[in-house]
Amino acid sequence: KAGVTQTPRYLIKTRGQQVTLSCSPISGHRSVSWYQQTPGQGLQFLFEYFSETQRNKGNFPGRFSGRQFSNSRSEMNVSTLELGDSALYLCASSAPGTKETQYFGPGTRLLVL
Amino acid sequence: DQQVKQNSPSLSVQEGRISILNCDYTNSMFDYFLWYKKYPAEGPTFLISISSIKDKNEDGRFTVFLNKSAKHLSLHIVPSQPGDSAVYFCAAQEYGNKLVFGAGTILRVKS
Secondary structure: OOOOEEEOOEEEEOOOOOEEEEEEOOOOOOEEEEEEEEOOOEEEEEEEEEOOEEEEEOOOOOOEEEEEOOOOOEEEEEOOOOHHHOEEEEEEEEOOOOOOOOEEOOOEEEEEO | OOOEEOOOOEEEEEOOOOEEEEEEEOOOOOOEEEEEEEOOOOOOEEEEEEEOOOOEEEEOOEEEEEEOOOOEEEEEEOOOOHHHOEEEEEEEEOOOOOEEEOOOEEEEEEO
């Protein structure tokens, strides 16, 4: 089975711009979660989507949003980019059910100048 | 408020010996725990997990121990190999699929 894929892998933006990141989960996985990794804050949960609905949300401002499509692919959007948004953005997918392991993609490295 | 803590930022171990990585948590509602291995600029790779109804889970060279009363878990790697050198993250699962991660421990296995 193919793993979780994320595009693009690298991105450079300037302050004030917006960005959209994409994630394709493992086939058959319906839950997609997004995480942000920074040197200062570590790995932090952004939100989770399941069957096209946001099921859970972390403590991030409204500039961070996401959605999930009927094929379980997910996108996250960050509007009005700030320097502090520079990070590795990770997507993880898991099979339906509870206590299912989350498998991560390679991440998108975003640099905001 | 750090709910998952990995108090050792780094650990150095000789090849062939045991590596023990520790993790403490504060939220008694956590009932599923996972260990991930991560290289820089890559996504975490799942290693092993344990449900709160168990106190031990083994998978090859990796064993995870859970002490619920102490809110402590540990990952044992035996024998350690140079390829095990990476950052190891402990994670606890909350409601839904939200994972709460520790800060990570850098493991260096010397040959």
